[in-house]
Amino acid sequence: MSKGTSRRQFLRLAAGAGVASRVGRVGAHPGPRAADAGVAPAATLEDSTIRLEFDPQLRSRLWRLHESGHPERKVALTPWAASEYLLLGDGRRIEQFALQHQLSDAVNGAHGSGRRLRMTGVSGARIEKSLEIQLFERYPGIAFYRVSYRNRSPEAIPLRGWTSAGLHLLRNAAARTDGTEPHFWSYCGSTHADRRDWVQPVRQGFAQQNFMGMTASDYGGGTPIVDLWHRECGLAVGHLESIPALVSLPVSYRDGGANLAISAHLERSLQPGEQLQTLET
Numbered sequence: 001m002s003k004g005t006s007r008r009q010f011l012r013l014a015a016g017a018g019v020a021s022r023v024g025r026v027g028a029h030p031g032p033r034a035a036d037a038g039v040a041p042a043a044t045l046e047d048s049t050i051r052l053e054f055d056p057q058l059r060s061r062l063w064r065l066h067e068s069g070h071p072e073r074k075v076a077l078t079p080w081a082a083s084e085y086l087l088l089g090d091g092r093r094i095e096q097f098a099l100q101h102q103l104s105d106a107v108n109g110a111h112g113s114g115r116r117l118r119m120t121g122v123s124g125a126r127i128e129k130s131l132e133i134q135l136f137e138r139y140p141g142i143a144f145y146r147v148s149y150r151n152r153s154p155e156a157i158p159l160r161g162w163t164s165a166g167l168h169l170l171r172n173a174a175a176r177t178d179g180t181e182p183h184f185w186s187y188c189g190s191t192h193a194d195r196r197d198w199v200q201p202v203r204q205g206f207a208q209q210n211f212m213g214m215t216a217s218d219y220g221g222g223t224p225i226v227d228l229w230h231r232e233c234g235l236a237v238g239h240l241e242s243i244p245a246l247v248s249l250p251v252s253y254r255d256g257g258a259n260l261a262i263s264a265h266l267e268r269s270l271q272p273g274e275q276l277q278t279l280e281t
Contacts, residue, residue: 039080043102045117045133049141055080058097058121058129062167064233076170077235083166083261084147084278086127089158089269097121097129112138126153127270144240148277149270156269164281165237166261168254172230184230184258186251189223189238191215202228207252212245226251228258237262239279247279 041053051063051074061080066073082095102119114136121129127149134144147164151157171183182201188208189198193216200206214220225238226249237260239245247264262281270276 047135047140056099078167084164087161094123097123111136128152145281150275151270156271158269159266161265163261163263169228169235169258172232187227189225191222202253202258210249226260228260239281
């Protein structure tokens with residue numbers, strides 16, 4: 001299968017999997033946590049459906065737009081969070097990168113016309129993060145992410161892994177709280193030895209790693225996408241590579257919301273000047 005065909009199949013799946021709901025059904029949400037209320041975005045990118053914001057440390061948050069061209073008419077999907085980060089060999093996270101440069105421009109390619117945002121930031125450990133995001137008119141609500149890290153220090157840095165698209169989907173403010181209805185539902189494309197359902201309710205205590213490798217001696221792999229949604233809207237995460245990758249797409253319930261991400265395990269060191277390119281997601 002060609003890379004172009006693989007991308008189109010993923011986009012069709014994601015577009016129908018609750019990435020964005022009908023505008024008229026989005027209910028009001030109280031918005032980001034009070035502690036983050038005063039954080040001003042340092043960079044933004046949006047289309048007719050979603051708005052992405054980044055703060056001076058390259059943390060991000062997502063909004064569902066009610067109406068194109070009216071950014072004030074929006075509903076918070078996620079709070080401010082470090083959605084892309086490195087996990088060091090000693091278990092520490094490198095997740096704050098002081099924004100150094102940003103550039104927004106128009107693009108026109110295989111997916112049609114759209115907008116691109118490119119940013120670089122540097123951590124206290126002298127790791128440079130490069131982030132490129134593209135939104136295309138043809139696929140509203142779907143953001144193409146490319147993330148890489150370069151070691152700008154004179155010493156090798158042991159790595160244990162990386163995470164991208166680490167998102168915390170906020171609960172629908174109008175959801176029932178009597179316990180009769182799950183706050184979220186999920187589609188997880190991983191396979192498991194117990195042949196569990198791909199679509200499951202997400203309640204307190206739910207956690208599933210969704211590893212894309214072998215999970216039994218004769219069983220494993222899957223479709224590299226996870227989707228979380230409630231009655232009003234949802235978020236999906238997956239990778240766009242044309243070959244299988246040994247990554248996890250964990251889904252869990254925490255603090256009244258639901259988490260999803262894509263992550264990879266590493267056992268290597270990033271040498272001085274060396275760059276680590278993560279998967280396109």
